[in-house]
Structures are given as structure tokens and as C-alpha cells.
Amino acid sequence: MKTLSKAFQKHGIDRNTVVSTASVAELAIAAPLVYQELISNKPSGETVLHFAKRCEEEIQGNDEMKNKIESMKADGTLLPIRRGKSV
Structure with a gap:
């Protein structure tokens, strides 16, 4: 897939759902101990x-x-999901 929008559309996933829950995966990957505590x-x-x-x-x-x-998004480790406010 060339774009996230096309990937979401192909798999029938609402982009807003992904955006609103992306912080779970971001925290689990970037700070697993904090995620485990939560x-x-x-x-x-x-x-x-x-x-x-x-x-x-x-x-x-x-x-x-x-x-x-932000660094992990820039290097491709995390998807470049953007919300209304910067993460």
C-alpha cells in the first residue's frame, strides 16, 4: 500500500478508530514498562x-x-499517525 488511507480502506478500517487508539500501540512499543503498569x-x-x-x-x-x-515515527518504527495535537 502506498498510503495509510488506502490500507485502511482496503481492510475496511475506519481511520478515526486507528487514530483514536494509536496511543496504545505507541506506548506499548516506545515505553513497554509504562504500558505494563497502565x-x-x-x-x-x-x-x-x-x-x-x-x-x-x-x-x-x-x-x-x-x-x-516522534523519532520512531520518523524512522519508520511506528506508523506516522497524526492527531489533532502533536505526539
Whole structure:
């Protein structure tokens, strides 16, 4: 696939769903220990979207982590998913 949009369309995945939950994968890959701590304290019944928001808060609250994620996006380790605010 040449673009993410075409890949999402081919597989019938809504781009907004991917964008709104990308922080889960980004945190799991860039900071696995932080991710493990969050997931181990995940309340029963918490939605994926709410968990993704908690992951995003962790990322946004740590400049070093934000920079690492941006670097990983730049080198192709992470997909270049962009949200309304920079991560």
C-alpha cells in the first residue's frame, strides 16, 4: 500500500478508530514498562477508547517519551499517525 488511507480502506478500517487508539500501540512499543503498569491497573470494564486516552495522557505528560515516539515515527518504527495535537 502506498498510503495509510488506502490500507485502511482496503481492510475496511475506519481511520478515526486507528487514530483514536494509536496511543496504545505507541506506548506499548516506545515505553513497554509504562504500558505494563497502565494495563495492570486497568479497571474492569474500561473501554479501549478510555484506555487509549490514558495512554495519550502518559505520552503527553512526558517530553522524553513524546520525542522518542516522534523519532520512531520518523524512522519508520511506528506508523506516522497524526492527531489533532502533536505526539
